[in-house]
Amino acid sequence: MTLKLSLNTATVRKQWNLAQIIDGCVRHGIEGLSPWRDQIAQMGLAQAKKSIRDNGLTVTGVCRGGFFMEKDWKSDNLRAIEEAHELGAPALILVVGGMPAGSKDLPASRSYIEDCIAAILPEARKAGVPLAIEPLHPMQVTRAAVNTLEQALDLCDALGPGVGVAADAYHIWWDPKLKSQLARAGKRILGYHICDWLPATRDLFNDRGMMGDGLIDLPLIRSWVEAAGYRGFQEVEIFSELDWWKRDPDEVLRTCKERLAGC
Amino acid sequence: MTLKLSLNTATVRKQWNLAQIIDGCVRHGIEGLSPWRDQIAQMGLAQAKKSIRDNGLTVTGVCRGGFFMEKDWKSDNLRAIEEAHELGAPALILVVGGMPAGSKDLPASRSYIEDCIAAILPEARKAGVPLAIEPLHPMQVTRAAVNTLEQALDLCDALGPGVGVAADAYHIWWDPKLKSQLARAGKRILGYHICDWLPATRDLFNDRGMMGDGLIDLPLIRSWVEAAGYRGFQEVEIFSELDWWKRDPDEVLRTCKERLAGC
Numbered sequence: 001m002t003l004k005l006s007l008n009t010a011t012v013r014k015q016w017n018l019a020q021i022i023d024g025c026v027r028h029g030i031e032g033l034s035p036w037r038d039q040i041a042q043m044g045l046a047q048a049k050k051s052i053r054d055n056g057l058t059v060t061g062v063c064r065g066g067f068f069m070e071k072d073w074k075s076d077n078l079r080a081i082e083e084a085h086e087l088g089a090p091a092l093i094l095v096v097g098g099m100p101a102g103s104k105d106l107p108a109s110r111s112y113i114e115d116c117i118a119a120i121l122p123e124a125r126k127a128g129v130p131l132a133i134e135p136l137h138p139m140q141v142t143r144a145a146v147n148t149l150e151q152a153l154d155l156c157d158a159l160g161p162g163v164g165v166a167a168d169a170y171h172i173w174w175d176p177k178l179k180s181q182l183a184r185a186g187k188r189i190l191g192y193h194i195c196d197w198l199p200a201t202r203d204l205f206n207d208r209g210m211m212g213d214g215l216i217d218l219p220l221i222r223s224w225v226e227a228a229g230y231r232g233f234q235e236v237e238i239f240s241e242l243d244w245w246k247r248d249p250d251e252v253l254r255t256c257k258e259r260l261a262g263c
Numbered sequence: 264m265t266l267k268l269s270l271n272t273a274t275v276r277k278q279w280n281l282a283q284i285i286d287g288c289v290r291h292g293i294e295g296l297s298p299w300r301d302q303i304a305q306m307g308l309a310q311a312k313k314s315i316r317d318n319g320l321t322v323t324g325v326c327r328g329g330f331f332m333e334k335d336w337k338s339d340n341l342r343a344i345e346e347a348h349e350l351g352a353p354a355l356i357l358v359v360g361g362m363p364a365g366s367k368d369l370p371a372s373r374s375y376i377e378d379c380i381a382a383i384l385p386e387a388r389k390a391g392v393p394l395a396i397e398p399l400h401p402m403q404v405t406r407a408a409v410n411t412l413e414q415a416l417d418l419c420d421a422l423g424p425g426v427g428v429a430a431d432a433y434h435i436w437w438d439p440k441l442k443s444q445l446a447r448a449g450k451r452i453l454g455y456h457i458c459d460w461l462p463a464t465r466d467l468f469n470d471r472g473m474m475g476d477g478l479i480d481l482p483l484i485r486s487w488v489e490a491a492g493y494r495g496f497q498e499v500e501i502f503s504e505l506d507w508w509k510r511d512p513d514e515v516l517r518t519c520k521e522r523l524a525g526c
Contacts (some may be wrong), residue, residue, distance in 0.1 A: 137401060138438070176413075201402070201467055215405070
């Protein structure tokens with residue numbers, strides 16, 4: 001059995017707005033959706049909520065909270081929690097941010113990030129919105145200073161209930177401890193994201209591949225995710241300045257559907 | 264006190280051959296040298312040995328063995344051990360290779376790599392040449408499937424005496440477990456390599472920065488390396504297609520010397 005497909009809206013964000021993406025999902029039989037907040041804002045939260053519901057789509061996450069190095073991080077994260085609550089999302093995805101400008105103190109950043117999550121956690125719990133810490137690939141440490149599943153789970157252990165992880169195959173596939181840490185995560189896996197690692201990656205942030213075009217053994221990782229107890233969607237998230245963001249978005253969605261069988 | 268400076272010859276390999284590099288080190292008062300095998304071959308092993316000795320330079324490593332996915336890996340690694348022995352190197356650096364073409368089986372690759380190191384280890388022990396497993400940054404997993412210090416040390420534990428690690432700040436600086444794993448490594452740190460992580464890295468392999476131009480807290484990492492008991496050289500290794508490989512090599516060596524005070 002294959003897990004259901006969800007579309008992270010970043011995958012076609014250069015071609016379509018949220019209304020077009022919702023229509024596209026319906027047209028291609030994609031049942032889940034994980035919207036980015038700028039797209040929600042553009043459509044309007046109430047309208048986005050209505051349209052997603054009227055079209056029978058399941059929200060599998062809201063992207064994103066975090067970025068704790070920003071000046072208005074607290075108010076922005078509280079708004080993000082409220083939006084995730086409104087949309088009935090199973091989690092607010094946290095991309096936690098890197099180091100403040102001018103700093104080289106990575107340990108201090110990591111400690112600060114923990115404090116910031118602790119500061120918004122009571123509101124998240126009240127709203128019934130779990131926070132999903134997403135470890136990013138170590139090459140993206142300037143975007144997130146949480147870089148392994150083990151580190152994210154150590155944070156979860158320290159922070160207590162209401163915090164879990166988003167497991168994105170692109171960020172974690174290389175990790176020698178992946179299998180054991182996914183097992184450790186168990187029910188704390190709040191989202192599972194897929195795409196592929198291109199053998200000749202040209203950019204550290206925006207050159208992800210379509211599932212099947214790269215080196216990630218997605219069926220193996222899915223088996224570990226499922227063994228941990230995850231029963232949610234497989235969410236496709238492809239940042240691709242040089243390829244998929246340039247294509248006809250209907251072709252992108254069709255390809256995602258076709259490739260799901262091999263994931 | 265600052266550790267002595269060694270020049271990994273990759274740093275100016277586009278501009279100079281080994282004879283020119285040796286002259287350059289002498290001219291700039293750089294006391295250590297870590298040559299690549301293609302440059303040794305071009306000069307001839309006997310001549311390289313003589314020239315390095317006559318100029319009073321210390322060999323801090325030979326780059327590289329490993330690449331166990333190549334057809335002739337065994338004979339090539341045995342030759343590399345012999346060359347490292349001839350040059351009196353404290354270690355042969357192992358860049359272990361990624362996955363064979365067409366494979367997505369990273370766990371199998373890792374297990375194969377361990378078998379290959381075990382197969383050459385008796386010869387390395389006989390020659391008195393320690394093998395230094397170099398974990399590469401996870402973004403370079405196609406070049407080496409050993410990607411954290413913890414993984415490298417687990418290999419060392421399994422393989423027994425005669426194997427240690429090369430700690431390259433560029434590859435490991437992001438690691439949340441860096442401090443504890445360096446402490447665990449102790450005397451098994453066979454080399455310490457430095458350069459810097461550019462905030463806007465443009466290439467996964469050949470866009471390293473000069474010390475001081477990036478985000479790595481080199482004095483902090485050096486303090487951990489020294490606390491582990493390391494008393495060797497700091498070896499500058501900069502792969503830089505877009506910048507330092509295009510500059511006057513005398514400027515490169517002068518800059519390395521100048522920046523050492525901040526490392």
